Amino acid sequence: MTLRDSSVQYHVARREGDELLVVSALGHLYALTQVGGGWTYPVYEMKWVPASQVNKANTRVKAYIETISTLSRGVDRFVSACDYDQEGSLIAYNALRYAVGEHSLARSRRMLYSTLTSTDLVKAWETMGPTLDYPVIAAGKTRHEADWLFGINLSRALTLAVREASGAKKTLSIGRVQGPTLSFVKEREAGIRSFVPLPYWKVYAETVISGEAYPLEYEKQRLEREVNARELASECRGRDGKVVGVEMRSERLLPPPPFNLGDLQREAYRVFNMSPTATLRAAEKLYLGTYISYPRTSSQRLPPTLDLRGILEKLSKHPAYAKHAEELMSRGRLKPRQGKKDDPAHPAIHPTGAKPRRLQENEAKTYDLIVKRFLACLGEPAIREKVEAEVDVNGHSFYLRGSKTTKKGWLDMYAPYVEDRETTLPELEVDMVIPVTKLSTRRSYTKPPQRFNPSSLLRHMENHEIGTKATRTNIIDTLYRRGYVAGRRIAITDLGLRIVETLEEYCPSILSVEMTRELEESLEKIQVGKENPEAVIDDVKEALKPILAQFKDKEGEIGAAIAEAVTGVHAWEGAV
Amino acid sequence: MYCEHHQAAYSNLEKSYPQWRRALGLSWTEYLEKVDKVSGAGIWVKEVIKDILSGD
Numbered sequence: 001m002t003l004r005d006s007s008v009q010y011h012v013a014r015r016e017g018d019e020l021l022v023v024s025a026l027g028h029l030y031a032l033t034q035v036g037g038g039w040t041y042p043v044y045e046m047k048w049v050p051a052s053q054v055n056k057a058n059t060r061v062k063a064y065i066e067t068i069s070t071l072s073r074g075v076d077r078f079v080s081a082c083d084y085d086q087e088g089s090l091i092a093y094n095a096l097r098y099a100v101g102e103h104s105l106a107r108s109r110r111m112l113y114s115t116l117t118s119t120d121l122v123k124a125w126e127t128m129g130p131t132l133d134y135p136v137i138a139a140g141k142t143r144h145e146a147d148w149l150f151g152i153n154l155s156r157a158l159t160l161a162v163r164e165a166s167g168a169k170k171t172l173s174i175g176r177v178q179g180p181t182l183s184f185v186k187e188r189e190a191g192i193r194s195f196v197p198l199p200y201w202k203v204y205a206e207t208v209i210s211g212e213a214y215p216l217e218y219e220k221q222r223l224e225r226e227v228n229a230r231e232l233a234s235e236c237r238g239r240d241g242k243v244v245g246v247e248m249r250s251e252r253l254l255p256p257p258p259f260n261l262g263d264l265q266r267e268a269y270r271v272f273n274m275s276p277t278a279t280l281r282a283a284e285k286l287y288l289g290t291y292i293s294y295p296r297t298s299s300q301r302l303p304p305t306l307d308l309r310g311i312l313e314k315l316s317k318h319p320a321y322a323k324h325a326e327e328l329m330s331r332g333r334l335k336p337r338q339g340k341k342d343d344p345a346h347p348a349i350h351p352t353g354a355k356p357r358r359l360q361e362n363e364a365k366t367y368d369l370i371v372k373r374f375l376a377c378l379g380e381p382a383i384r385e386k387v388e389a390e391v392d393v394n395g396h397s398f399y400l401r402g403s404k405t406t407k408k409g410w411l412d413m414y415a416p417y418v419e420d421r422e423t424t425l426p427e428l429e430v431d432m433v434i435p436v437t438k439l440s441t442r443r444s445y446t447k448p449p450q451r452f453n454p455s456s457l458l459r460h461m462e463n464h465e466i467g468t469k470a471t472r473t474n475i476i477d478t479l480y481r482r483g484y485v486a487g488r489r490i491a492i493t494d495l496g497l498r499i500v501e502t503l504e505e506y507c508p509s510i511l512s513v514e515m516t517r518e519l520e521e522s523l524e525k526i527q528v529g530k531e532n533p534e535a536v537i538d539d540v541k542e543a544l545k546p547i548l549a550q551f552k553d554k555e556g557e558i559g560a561a562i563a564e565a566v567t568g569v570h571a572w573e574g575a576v
Numbered sequence: 577m578y579c580e581h582h583q584a585a586y587s588n589l590e591k592s593y594p595q596w597r598r599a600l601g602l603s604w605t606e607y608l609e610k611v612d613k614v615s616g617a618g619i620w621v622k623e624v625i626k627d628i629l630s631g632d
Contacts, residue, residue, distance in 0.1 A: 190581065190584070192618055193581065193585070193618040193619050193620045193621075194581065194584045194585040194588050194618045194620045194621060195588070195616065195617065195618040195621065196585075196588045196589055196591075196592040196611060196617060196618070196621055197611070197614045197616040197617055198592055198595050198596070198599075199595075199596065199599045199600065200599075224595065224598065224599055225598060225599050226599060226600055445614050445616055446616070447616050448616050448618060
């Protein structure tokens with residue numbers, strides 16, 4: 001039964017004689033704010049308050065808090081059933097602690113699940129632990145507090161420095177993950193701007209066998225001197241080549257592992273040109289619709305407890321997936337290809353088998369990609385036969401290369417998302433003579449490094465282990481919103497550049513990958529009960545003290561350095 | 577005397593010259609003129625080239 005208290009919907013259900021009241025939150029109902037007033041820095045004391053007090057636009061929060069508070073009266077126990085991750089655990093903890101009261105915590109338990117299907121929810125209900133997941137809550141709380149300390153202090157320091165120097169009222173921000181990420185973009189841009197291309201020559205040759213043209217690849221990808229290119233052309237043009245060796249080998253292409261969030265976002269960018277933000281949004285909708293498992297996961301593994309056959313049976317009812325689902329079910333044992341990355345909370349992203357209804361375009365694309373990847377990871381390896389013939393042309397080696405897929409295996413299940421280029425060669429034998437019908441050399445230049453796009457920047461952050469699967473996308477969005485970067489091929493703006501350069505000079509540790517990575521490691525340890533959250537927050541405060549003291553000391557110089565870029569936010573010329 | 581960015585661009589120009597000379601047998605000035613015309617050359621590199629050539 002669904003009821004409504006003021007503007008908030010809640011649900012009433014019965015189970016084993018108990019009445020259950022189910023009410024949602026609205027993301028974080030509580031947020032951090034400083035203790036005491038004044039828009040200055042340093043600020044080290046903070047408290048949790050209703051989010052509407054921090055962000056006045058967050059008007060609906062108040063009604064949710066009131067509903068939770070009202071419904072809690074007379075309730076004898078509480079269950080946290082938010083998404084199973086740090087954010088979800090913290091949302092429920094704060095709602096219980098502040099909207100219901102401290103007394104509720106001792107009577108609270110935690111449901112853990114990775115899909116919203118009724119089977120999984122019932123199982124999570126029946127197997128829930130005796131208490132809340134306090135280590136996860138502590139890690140989430142510490143992350144918020146550490147980020148708040150960095151964010152509020154550094155952003156105020158920057159903003160006030162510029163205001164003092166120029167009177168400009170623009171709010172600037174920088175944080176412990178934003179800083180290193182912006183620094184990555186700046187380093188790449190500097191590499192592009194100071195790039196000197198080098199010349200090289202490439203050889204293009206062709207032969208014709210039985211009326212068909214085939215490319216002949218020269219043994220060297222590049223020639224570094226023009227004179228060598230000319231010599232090669234004069235020695236080989238118009239000559240015949242002789243096949244001096246033919247090598248054949250079979251290549252086994254293993255299926256890909258199932259998606260974690262980063263892999264899904266990169267693949268969606270590759271095949272649909274969909275931004276990581278749009279992919280995450282689509283995946284979250286699919287999860288809420290019970291069509292896929294929880295998408296904010298690092299795992300590339302499907303646990304042995306997962307009912308693969310049950311999912312395939314449901315997928316076999318979808319016309320688009322029936323053929324491959326049935327093919328997989330006809331096999332005795334289902335063994336998914338597992339990736340290296342794991343996540344203690346959630347398996348890799350997979351379909352539940354529930355048939356989606358009325359999906360938006362991005363959701364439909366993302367769903368298809370996830371299902372096909374899931375099927376592919378259960379598929380058999382593909383076999384590709386490769387042929388390489390060495391051709392001697394007047395003492396120079398050229399190669400004829402071909403490949404043919406003899407067993408499609410998982411490639412069929414992942415179509416059309418797999419690149420499968422084939423070149424079939426004719427029968428070739430040693431001593432066979434073939435003509436060089438075309439030969440030319442062309443001067444080219446080495447290319448500058450490529451600008452990041454949202455997908456490659458996300459991977460760069462992952463490789464440097466900064467941010468989390470849940471926060472990286474937001475960090476990139478913030479850089480755009482603040483006007484520090486611009487364009488789909490990400491270019492740093494004058495303002496972004498000036499901020500990085502100023503911070504490099506006056507407080508380089510803000511841009512340091514090491515500092516933020518160490519904090520991530522501490523948070524992981526808190527989550528498994530091996531680190532004290534208070535000690536981590538104390539360390540953050542200690543790390544901030546010298547940085548902020550330096551900021552205060554150099555406020556005039558810092559403000560002046562950034563001020564002139566504040567008025568004109570534009571990407572570097574030719575950047576986008 | 578260049579700023580840090582233009583100094584980096586100048587260093588790259590110096591480091592790349594031997595390979596250009598070997599490839600095409602160009603003098604320093606001819607090399608700078610060629611690089612200036614290549615589309616992939618960085619903007620700081622082009623600014624340094626302009627500065628050097630205007631001083632010749």
